[in-house]
Amino acid sequence: MVTKAWKWSGNAAAESTHRRIHLDYDLPTRKDVVYFPLRKVVATRGTTVGSTDTEDARRALEDIAARRRQVDAANAAPLPWWYLVGTAAGLWAIGASQDFSTSASIMAAGLVLFIATNTGLERSRRVRSRARIPGVWLVAAGAIGVLLVVDIGVLIAARLAHAPRPNTIAGAAMALTFVALAVCIQRITRARLRVGRG
């Protein structure tokens, strides 16, 4: 009986360690090529034990590590420009709405833009990594805090300076701060993932 064993990589190097045997079966015309393991067979699964199989296992583990890096890289991809622009515009509209007589509709438009870009970002994702960056919620809460401080701070300053449309100025400051924070957080996240991957 001939044991038919498959190899993980299936490449020429791996095959070279196997004796290639041509067998004439009682089949009509063709010959069947069987790869026959030279080494000891473990159980009945065709898993051979020896240097070739160690190499096989090593390659498999390397592939697994590479796939993990692929997932992490996909998750750390730069934020799309439309997300940054859309969310910043939404924040600006929400902040600026109080300066206009049609404040409700401007605020509603800002909210719709904000939600739409965030939903769009979520839908554009093709994979979600299981890697969890420690303290990510703390960073998110901190970012929201910074946005509020900037908004309120600029608003107070603009009012004290008797600037026209202080809410618009504060909204714009908040939107710009959002873009800066998003880019910074993205870079930090990527660096931490890189460190995590070793």
Add this chain to the structure above:
Amino acid sequence: MSGVYPGFDEVIHPQPRLSIMALLAAADWAEFGFIRDSVGLSDSALSKHLSTLEQAAYVTIRKTNTGRRRTTDLRLTRQGRAAFDAHVSALQALIAAARTPPEGEPPPGS
């Protein structure tokens, strides 16, 4: 060197399926297109491998229609994750066993 490596899984071990499982093991979920592009398989070949993994209850496939866009999300089941972890352990054990010379035999290179 002899012995069976518990956890070695023949369903997982072939290269394309190992790559698929490795990608899904690193992810909460992944889109069909992401797996296809990452592994470099055709739609049909990937579908075939996924069917095998689904039959083994290692992968769940969820198809959703969002507007005109149809997406297929894949994720590992708990059983699939356990089988993958066990398979990785078996591979590591195989490598570790190869490093340890058998009793009575001189270490390689001596």
